[in-house]
Amino acid sequence: MITIYHLSNSRSERIIWLMEELGLPYRVEKFHRDANMLAPAEMRAIHPLGKSPMIRDGDIVLIESGAIVEYIINRHGGGKLVPAVSAADYPRYLQWLHFAEGSALAYLVGRMFLGDGSGMLGQVSSKDFLDENCERYIDYIESTLGEQPYFAGANFTAADIMMIYVIDFLKRFEQRDLTPYPNMVRYLARIGERPAFQKAMAFANPSP
Numbered sequence: 001m002i003t004i005y006h007l008s009n010s011r012s013e014r015i016i017w018l019m020e021e022l023g024l025p026y027r028v029e030k031f032h033r034d035a036n037m038l039a040p041a042e043m044r045a046i047h048p049l050g051k052s053p054m055i056r057d058g059d060i061v062l063i064e065s066g067a068i069v070e071y072i073i074n075r076h077g078g079g080k081l082v083p084a085v086s087a088a089d090y091p092r093y094l095q096w097l098h099f100a101e102g103s104a105l106a107y108l109v110g111r112m113f114l115g116d117g118s119g120m121l122g123q124v125s126s127k128d129f130l131d132e133n134c135e136r137y138i139d140y141i142e143s144t145l146g147e148q149p150y151f152a153g154a155n156f157t158a159a160d161i162m163m164i165y166v167i168d169f170l171k172r173f174e175q176r177d178l179t180p181y182p183n184m185v186r187y188l189a190r191i192g193e194r195p196a197f198q199k200a201m202a203f204a205n206p207s208p
Contacts, residue, residue: 002026005046005054007039011065011165012053013204018161020196022077066101069158081158093152096159104166107134145183164191
């Protein structure tokens with residue numbers, strides 16, 4: 001059985017949701033952030049980096065959202081939540097599966113921590129550079145969801161499990177009003193109707 005080491009308010013909620021969507025058995029060990037909002041030191045006893053998400057499957061301890069999602073899908077998913085390699089949706093699936101962390105959150109988290117961005121990239125402040133890219137990514141997400149109901153196309157896939165955290169980041173951490181992004185708003189409502197999502201979020205991020 002897979003163990004999920006879940007840190008409060010973290011990307012590990014994706015993995016709980018994934019397991020619920022696949023109907024796979026799992027157990028959760030919960031950890032809470034320190035006062036400085038960092039992961040507690042005891043998580044480094046499980047993996048040297050002490051990162052979240054983190055899973056254990058037998059002797060395997062694995063970190064990184066995308067790697068964990070691909071591992072579970074490929075080893076335990078039974079063909080669910082992923083298009084066939086020959087399908088037209090497969091390239092889009094791969095793109096969005098990795099876009100979440102490789103592009104979107106890398107810039108969004110960078111913007112959050114850099115503040116006013118006093119560092120310089122040539123004559124452009126790091127804040128201006130991050131803002132330009134973040135807003136372009138947000139517009140790209142919005143336009144994509146105007147063309148199709150899910151990120152890979154017509155069907156819900158694991159790419160949606162990766163990407164929902166990006167949109168939630170805008171609401172939760174940037175406290176952005178999504179009204180100007182109606183496609184994102186409709187998408188969130190569509191995802192919110194999924195029983196597996198409801199169960200996972202209620203467990204991962206319970207109301208105070």
